[in-house]
Amino acid sequence: MMAIAAVGNNLITYVFNDMHFPLSKSANIVTNFIGTVFLLSLLGGFLSDSYLGSFWTMLIFGFVELSGFILLSVQAHLPQLRPAQCKMIFENCPEAKGYKALIFFIALYLVALGSGCLKPNIISHGADQFIKEDSKQSKKLSTYFNVAYFAFCMGELIALTLLVWVQTHAGMDVGFGVSAAAMAVGLISLISGTALYKNKPSRGSIFTPIAQVFVAAISKRKQICPSNIEMLYGNKNNVPNHLPATSTNVNNLLHHTEKFRFLDKACIRIEDGTERTESPWRLCTVAQVEQVKVILSVIPIFACTIIFNTILAQLQTFSVQQGSAMNTNIAKGFHIPPASLQAIPYIILIFVIPLYETLFVPLARRFTGKVSGISPLQRVGTGLFIATFSMVCAAHN
Numbered sequence: 001m002m003a004i005a006a007v008g009n010n011l012i013t014y015v016f017n018d019m020h021f022p023l024s025k026s027a028n029i030v031t032n033f034i035g036t037v038f039l040l041s042l043l044g045g046f047l048s049d050s051y052l053g054s055f056w057t058m059l060i061f062g063f064v065e066l067s068g069f070i071l072l073s074v075q076a077h078l079p080q081l082r083p084a085q086c087k088m089i090f091e092n093c094p095e096a097k098g099y100k101a102l103i104f105f106i107a108l109y110l111v112a113l114g115s116g117c118l119k120p121n122i123i124s125h126g127a128d129q130f131i132k133e134d135s136k137q138s139k140k141l142s143t144y145f146n147v148a149y150f151a152f153c154m155g156e157l158i159a160l161t162l163l164v165w166v167q168t169h170a171g172m173d174v175g176f177g178v179s180a181a182a183m184a185v186g187l188i189s190l191i192s193g194t195a196l197y198k199n200k201p202s203r204g205s206i207f208t209p210i211a212q213v214f215v216a217a218i219s220k221r222k223q224i225c226p227s228n229i230e231m232l233y234g235n236k237n238n239v240p241n242h243l244p245a246t247s248t249n250v251n252n253l254l255h256h257t258e259k260f261r262f263l264d265k266a267c268i269r270i271e272d273g274t275e276r277t278e279s280p281w282r283l284c285t286v287a288q289v290e291q292v293k294v295i296l297s298v299i300p301i302f303a304c305t306i307i308f309n310t311i312l313a314q315l316q317t318f319s320v321q322q323g324s325a326m327n328t329n330i331a332k333g334f335h336i337p338p339a340s341l342q343a344i345p346y347i348i349l350i351f352v353i354p355l356y357e358t359l360f361v362p363l364a365r366r367f368t369g370k371v372s373g374i375s376p377l378q379r380v381g382t383g384l385f386i387a388t389f390s391m392v393c394a395a396h397n
Helices: 002-017 023-077 098-127 135-170 172-192 207-219 261-267 286-316 320-324 338-368 374-394
Strands: 330-333
Touching: 002 023, 002 098, 002 135, 002 172, 023 098, 023 286, 098 135, 135 172, 135 286, 135 338, 207 261, 207 286, 261 286, 286 374
Parallel strands: none
Antiparallel strands: none
């Protein structure tokens, strides 16, 4: 995470000053890069859950990201792979074109592909090491997420201070090289713990069960949902033949909920007096339907974060250029690189997270009875609400 942070947060400086793209185009390149990283997180999660597992997904795409860093470093080091040196502020410099632009974008999107597929698996792989059914382990899991976010903030802080300083004073080629080295160290660390990991088995395509629920619900749209949920196929008291009642899987079935009741029609079994087994595209279990309900329920949460990431994009693009126009000397001979101004939120978080874990969570736990103090959804909502004030302040200024 530190490696991608060092590149992403100071990328606009390299794109503008070294590749000579206009400021507006540079900002678009950076925001497109950031957006691609987040979109490819869906691919990383899909591959992990369906086919590869989190460990192999991280390992494979870690090397993809490493190759992107190496290619960026090589291009930044060799003058023949970049446009001729030129001061963008004072001159009309020709932007990178042809093979120079091609190499840049290949390297950049190798980093995006690797980082995007790593993102959803780093924290989830750590969470897989805990037994969620154990109350003590569950409590540790809540702490783990806070510690993981604290480590993420530390990585961002190092990237925005030390690595940005290296990029500014030693050159972007050295900066990209340090990012590549950090990525290589991370991969070595990941591989070294192979024998100790608890790896969740892949479950096949996640899209097929989702599609089956919608197809079955639509095909039985004229059916009336039973008032007694015990009659739904796959409920605990109505377990399908392939899932014995003594199986531990029954205990892990999702409980039926009342939301999105139209999907429950996928669980209605047609009684025609025969022993004919209905197709999975015509009849689904309650667990399948509830999984789809969960996915539908989190879509509004994802939608809310679109605005938040729009705010974040401004922090990583125009704020850096704004910092370039500011006097960032705070003492004689001490100059803060513009990209390092983004470290301020992470410095605050490094102090806030331990306070949250040691003070707020135990206090909130007394009132709510929840292991994590407040629910993850409440944390997300509170964070998004507070984030709006940053844009209010920016607009006011």
